[in-house]
Amino acid sequence: MSRPHSTGFGFGFGAALVAIYAFIYAPIVISFIFSFSAERFPTIPLGGVSLQWYGFVWSDPDVHAAFWRSINVAALAAPIAVFIGFGAAYTDYRSKFFGKALYLTLGLLPPLVPVLILGVAMLFFFAKVGLFGGLYSIVISHVVLCTPFAFTVVRLRLTQVNPALEQAAWNLGAGPWRTVGSVIVPMCLPAIVAALLVTAAISFDEFAVAWFVSGMNETLPVRVLNFVQGQASPRINAIGSLTFTISMLLVMSALILLFFRTPQGSAPIDAGRDKP
Amino acid sequence: MSEPLIKIRQVSKSFGAFLAVDGIDLDIEEGAFVAIMGPSGCGKTTTLRMIAGLEIPDRGSIHYRGSDVTFASPWDRRMPLVWQNLALFPFLNVIENVAFGLRMANVPKVERRERARQWLDRLDLAEFSRRNVTDLSGGQQQRVALARALVTEPRVLLLDEPLSALDSHLVVRMQAELINLQRQLGITFVYVTHSQSEAFAMADRVVIMDHGRIQQIGAPREIFRLPANRFVAEFVGANNIIPGRVAELRGERALVDTELGRLCAASRSPLALQAEVDIIVGADLIAARPDGAFAEDGEQILSGRVVGEQFLGSSVTLYVDVGMEGPMKVQLPLHKFDQLGVGRGAAVNLSWEPSAALVLPATKQKPGE
Numbered sequence: 001m002s003r004p005h006s007t008g009f010g011f012g013f014g015a016a017l018v019a020i021y022a023f024i025y026a027p028i029v030i031s032f033i034f035s036f037s038a039e040r041f042p043t044i045p046l047g048g049v050s051l052q053w054y055g056f057v058w059s060d061p062d063v064h065a066a067f068w069r070s071i072n073v074a075a076l077a078a079p080i081a082v083f084i085g086f087g088a089a090y091t092d093y094r095s096k097f098f099g100k101a102l103y104l105t106l107g108l109l110p111p112l113v114p115v116l117i118l119g120v121a122m123l124f125f126f127a128k129v130g131l132f133g134g135l136y137s138i139v140i141s142h143v144v145l146c147t148p149f150a151f152t153v154v155r156l157r158l159t160q161v162n163p164a165l166e167q168a169a170w171n172l173g174a175g176p177w178r179t180v181g182s183v184i185v186p187m188c189l190p191a192i193v194a195a196l197l198v199t200a201a202i203s204f205d206e207f208a209v210a211w212f213v214s215g216m217n218e219t220l221p222v223r224v225l226n227f228v229q230g231q232a233s234p235r236i237n238a239i240g241s242l243t244f245t246i247s248m249l250l251v252m253s254a255l256i257l258l259f260f261r262t263p264q265g266s267a268p269i270d271a272g273r274d275k276p
Numbered sequence: 277m278s279e280p281l282i283k284i285r286q287v288s289k290s291f292g293a294f295l296a297v298d299g300i301d302l303d304i305e306e307g308a309f310v311a312i313m314g315p316s317g318c319g320k321t322t323t324l325r326m327i328a329g330l331e332i333p334d335r336g337s338i339h340y341r342g343s344d345v346t347f348a349s350p351w352d353r354r355m356p357l358v359w360q361n362l363a364l365f366p367f368l369n370v371i372e373n374v375a376f377g378l379r380m381a382n383v384p385k386v387e388r389r390e391r392a393r394q395w396l397d398r399l400d401l402a403e404f405s406r407r408n409v410t411d412l413s414g415g416q417q418q419r420v421a422l423a424r425a426l427v428t429e430p431r432v433l434l435l436d437e438p439l440s441a442l443d444s445h446l447v448v449r450m451q452a453e454l455i456n457l458q459r460q461l462g463i464t465f466v467y468v469t470h471s472q473s474e475a476f477a478m479a480d481r482v483v484i485m486d487h488g489r490i491q492q493i494g495a496p497r498e499i500f501r502l503p504a505n506r507f508v509a510e511f512v513g514a515n516n517i518i519p520g521r522v523a524e525l526r527g528e529r530a531l532v533d534t535e536l537g538r539l540c541a542a543s544r545s546p547l548a549l550q551a552e553v554d555i556i557v558g559a560d561l562i563a564a565r566p567d568g569a570f571a572e573d574g575e576q577i578l579s580g581r582v583v584g585e586q587f588l589g590s591s592v593t594l595y596v597d598v599g600m601e602g603p604m605k606v607q608l609p610l611h612k613f614d615q616l617g618v619g620r621g622a623a624v625n626l627s628w629e630p631s632a633a634l635v636l637p638a639t640k641q642k643p644g645e
Contacts, residue, residue: 167330167350168359169380170350171355171357172356172377173351173380176351182376186368187366
């Protein structure tokens with residue numbers, strides 16, 4: 001079959017794609033390159049290669065503290081968000097009830113609220129209830145921000161789960177709670193792990209809300225901002241590259257789990273039929 | 277008389293505006309192999325799911341071993357179901373799938389391994405015990421589903437069209453296995469199917485459903501030869517249906533005026549003169565002879581012309597135009613058909629003994645109403 005325009009179109013499309021990716025990733029790549037610069041004001045090509053900025057970052061106790069704070073927040077916020085998100089997704093899967101559309105909309109809303117507004121709202125709320133400034137106030141805010149993502153990831157997986165599996169478990173004597181534990185959770189396991197990774201990455205990266213509610217407890221992104229405000233040190237490049245790498249690793253692992261691992265049990269129900 | 281194992285009384289179930297099951301009564305005796313058969317949407321699967329507790333009846337009651345289980349939870353019933361799509365757990369291997377019910381019953385690990393292994397042996401699955409269920413063939417998966425359901429040693433096994441996804445050569449083998457299994461275990465099987473051949477081959481009682489109602493309950497042979505109404509006559513076997521009006525009654529016989537003339541048929545239920553009736557004649561009970569040949573004494577004779585034939589293997593169905601709406605179906609063994617030696621367009625005489633024809637009150641409305 002001849003497709004006379006396909007080559008020209010394909011070329012144009014490819015070029016556009018390259019341009020878009022360049023636009024998105026060029027600053028990050030340049031920041032990566034500059035983080036290895038030996039000079040105070042790096043140029044391309046690099047005047048010299050050095051790990052000195054990483055050294056500075058490594059020896060800065062503020063960065064250390066901020067890094068561990070971020071890790072702690074992510075390690076707490078991610079499991080809580082996934083727990084709530086799983087519950088919400090399972091409710092959506094299991095039950096039909098009045099106002100379900102509203103329930104879904106409200107559940108998915110937080111990421112659509114501008115983070116500045118969310119941050120200010122959190123700040124006032126925590127101040128009002130006397131929770132301002134603690135690490136847990138960041139954890140709570142991040143749970144709010146992350147839950148919809150966990151909800152979405154788990155829900156996507158549940159749509160592929162054959163409802164007969166749950167009924168088969170009931171039929172074999174498993175009560176409703178036991179069925180969730182012994183059938184639904186194993187079926188969703190890749191999605192649950194992926195949700196943990198995604199929410200951890202979101203929390204680890206999150207700046208705006210943390211800036212409002214963290215008080216003295218700077219997380220890593222807040223620390224980075226404070227760097228920029230002080231002086232334009234190339235340490236920014238080093239710390240930025242580190243943060244970016246960690247987030248990317250988390251998100252990429254999640255994607256691999258979600259899309260490249262053959263999801264078991266989501267195959268057609270008559271899969272394996274008449275194999276020799 | 278002993279209490280039936282499962283007793284269903286006046287059970288109805290609707291889904292929205294659709295009345296799936298409409299006030300059925302059904303007794304299932306201990307140790308029976310009961311097939312519930314009907315076209316899709318007749319309510320057979322809904323009935324099975326209500327027995328299993330996966331649907332709650334809108335009205336009526338279901339008793340199991342004398343106690344009311346109408347609203348009992350499915351996990352409390354111990355009535356395992358073999359699913360049409362099998363519903364094996366893909367995250368568990370073969371032996372873990374089989375042991376699932378025992379795990380849920382908190383049977384200790386060593387014992388449940390042992391019992392699961394016995395069932396795998398029994399169903400020729402021992403070598404696959406560590407395999408992933410998705411790596412098995414359709415027939416093997418089918419046996420895993422059976423083992424998973426039977427490992428808890430239930431009194432009753434529910435089966436929802438379990439063979440419909442299998443190739444036809446496997447279906448026949450699995451049918452034989454199921455019959456053997458049911459005989460050996462002596463437990464009750466309730467088997468839902470849309471396939472007449474499956475129901476007739478396996479069950480000792482067949483329940484025919486349509487539009488949410490039970491149309492007939494009986495042994496396969498009884499349902500095949502003595503359909504209770506026109507729906508059953510059309511749904512099972514190859515029956516010819518000739519509408520008419522009762523002209524004369526002579527004991528067990530009725531003379532019926534039809535568009536083919538006055539025909540004689542056996543009646544099982546009391547009929548009124550002038551009542552509208554249908555005469556049912558099994559296609560395999562009709563003899564075909566070349567035109568001009570004499571029939572036996574007392575036989576009904578119709579002459580017609582062959583308009584089509586359908587080769588079925590060991591038998592052939594002839595379609596013969598006898599002057600009524602739609603051709604008559606005549607089923608002949610292949611050797612008889614070869615002796616007859618008629619082709620399309622040939623004139624033939626059709627005949628049957630009066631006792632081979634059954635007269636039933638006509639059902640003009642929806643069957644069962």
